[in-house]
Amino acid sequence: MDGRDLLEPDALRSFAVFAEHRNFTTAAAVLHISQPSLHVKIRKLSAALGAELYERDGRRLTLTAAGERLAAFALDSRRRADEFLRELHQDTAPTVTIAAGRGALRWVIAEPIRQIGRQGRRVHVITTNRDGALSALTAGQADLAVIAHDPPGRQVEAVQIAAYRQVLVIDDGHPLATRRQIRLRDIDGLDLVVPPVGRAHRRALDRALLDADVTWQVAAEVDGWDLLVHLVALGVGATIVNGCVEVPDGLRAVPIHGLPKIRYWAAWRPQRQSLVRDLLDQFGHRP
Template sequence: MILDRLVAEDLAAFAVFAAHRNFTHAANELHVSQPALHARIRKLEQTLGRPLYTRHGRALWLTETGEQLAAFANDTRTRAAEFLAELDSRPSRPLVLAAGSGAYLYLLGEPIRRFLAKKQELRLITTDADATLGALRDGSADLGVTALVVPPDELDCRPLKQYPQVLAVRPDHRLAGRRSLRLKDLAGEALVVPPSTRPHRVQLERSLLDAGVDWAVAVEAEGWALLVHFVRLGVGPAVVNGFVRTPAAVRTVPIKDLPPVRYYLVTRPNRPQDKRLDTLRDLLQRYVP
């Protein structure tokens, strides 16, 4: 049988490779040579009869089979760690939480603090929405917190919170005194926006186009904190999530015809039971503002 030919060491090596998507970094963590790691992964591909990753330029992406094998390998490691913990009280591997920088900055601080106060180990990885879903599919993350427009069917996506979209402006801006506004009010504005590939930028551009609004890019910036910083400097206004905290020199005005941003707790439905995961999920549901 195929399962009989999947060697535990090869599975463990593939789990590390899947987490890094990089032969150099994975080989360094495993303390093996790159040729040896290549050989292990080729062996797994030959056993399964399917490729486990593809190259896109310099980036390596897991195939669907690769994601499934990585999830299987990570589940195997989790079960082994739990068995050893029960056997001789060895600590199991840390729980892994995947989320974006904005979520860590503005939403997750209190739940994380309370989880760590329970003397639980937690590994944090910073990812965008696509990378969060990928980490959950391949088992390299146990729980994800991310904004989704359409939650994927194959993952367990539980609504967490939703936030309005607001315009961040300086107090002397023409729209600063408004109680609310519509997209048409942004006509002619030069906006501070994320890079063109970011989901927030894509959705904003589509909404402005649908509303027939002419606008321009004042500057592109990565991350809510930098967007707000440019607003404070007077570079231009920015559309941000309502949870973003702003200094006194920046005001926020709700935008009535933009949809709310919905955040979800995301897990893989068939992962092993883990009381730590239940604890963290409960803290997130109780303490995310």
């Protein structure tokens, strides 16, 4: 028996469940089989494929690179089977799963999601950060990932779908609120509401302000464009966000000269291109 023989629905389903839980006891219970039986299935699968599928890290089980690829393949196979059954019984169009951050979902891709919903497509959303979105994509848990800043690696297909200038959000009574545009040096001395250390936007902002020799203070650290703006409305400080973010009454968004545009990318695995084609059309891109 070779690897092709073992890549049958039963073996794939067993490995997909194991990959989801990374625990033999839990996965065996979900599959309604004994734990030794699951061990045997995965050991045979590993031997037939000639690759280790998981490894132990203390008490934790982690998938190897081959295991991650097999898990994604298994999820793709299950999704295609579900889609076939829906089409066979003339059910609605298959669900598309999108992984993206809250800001992207609210201000960047809200209209495309609305449009494909009007076409009868169901949308499942995974709200996560850039790393989480790409992980969900490569693991086969998401059909499309929308990420900001740098494009993803070559392991997936990607296209730029939007680019926005960065703006300073301040109280409309602030002296800078009367400007049509400001420069980085105008921010010197401000208290800023910023994302936590380690976030992509925070890293880029720290670097740009340091290069411009701008002195500033952290007024607060929160995650998400909406919360950044909300704290400005509460009088905590100013903030820098994408120009697509809507600001409430009483605040002003002033474009900043000297900061790069923030670019958004839609990424997908080639195996899921047919499923995301309609959504990519809404972004103005036809694969």
